[in-house]
Amino acid sequence: MTDWLREVEPLTLKGQIAVPYTWWAGDTASRFFTALRDEGKILGTRCPECRKVFVPARRSCSRCFVEMDQWVELPPEGVVEAFTIVRYAHPIQPAEPPFAYVLVKLDGADVSFLHIVKKDLQDLGVGRRVRAVFKEKRDGHILDIDAFEPVGEH
Numbered sequence: 001m002t003d004w005l006r007e008v009e010p011l012t013l014k015g016q017i018a019v020p021y022t023w024w025a026g027d028t029a030s031r032f033f034t035a036l037r038d039e040g041k042i043l044g045t046r047c048p049e050c051r052k053v054f055v056p057a058r059r060s061c062s063r064c065f066v067e068m069d070q071w072v073e074l075p076p077e078g079v080v081e082a083f084t085i086v087r088y089a090h091p092i093q094p095a096e097p098p099f100a101y102v103l104v105k106l107d108g109a110d111v112s113f114l115h116i117v118k119k120d121l122q123d124l125g126v127g128r129r130v131r132a133v134f135k136e137k138r139d140g141h142i143l144d145i146d147a148f149e150p151v152g153e154h
Helices: 026-039
Strands: 042-046 070-074 076-084 099-106 112-116 129-134 145-150
Touching: 026 042, 099 145
Parallel strands: 112 145
Antiparallel strands: 042 070, 076 099, 076 129, 099 112, 129 145
């Protein structure tokens, strides 16, 4: 090592770098997102071994480690399994506060997935029934489901 390098104080800088990139979603995710975009349908996959239904659809079962090729159309309704209300804005959030992040387990599914509720937050709770509300203009993204909203009486 040269002498001048020994005399330099090590310095670290904190920062964030935005690096835009694209990647292929794969066969399974492509079919899932295409169904959201083109048909306003939520698809899952069923494991041939344990019979569990996963949504969003995935290629292999995380429990049995087998490939899943049986597709299941799920209804747009389910129940909230957990939630948290967001009251402060941040640039990477999918909505303006207040809104809630929710784990939704759709009817017929065996796992829940993360999404948002934008209105009627005072009626939100574990076990609350919710329904997906799709955007008019969709582009093949999980946020083609604009949000979930509470349905029925709590």
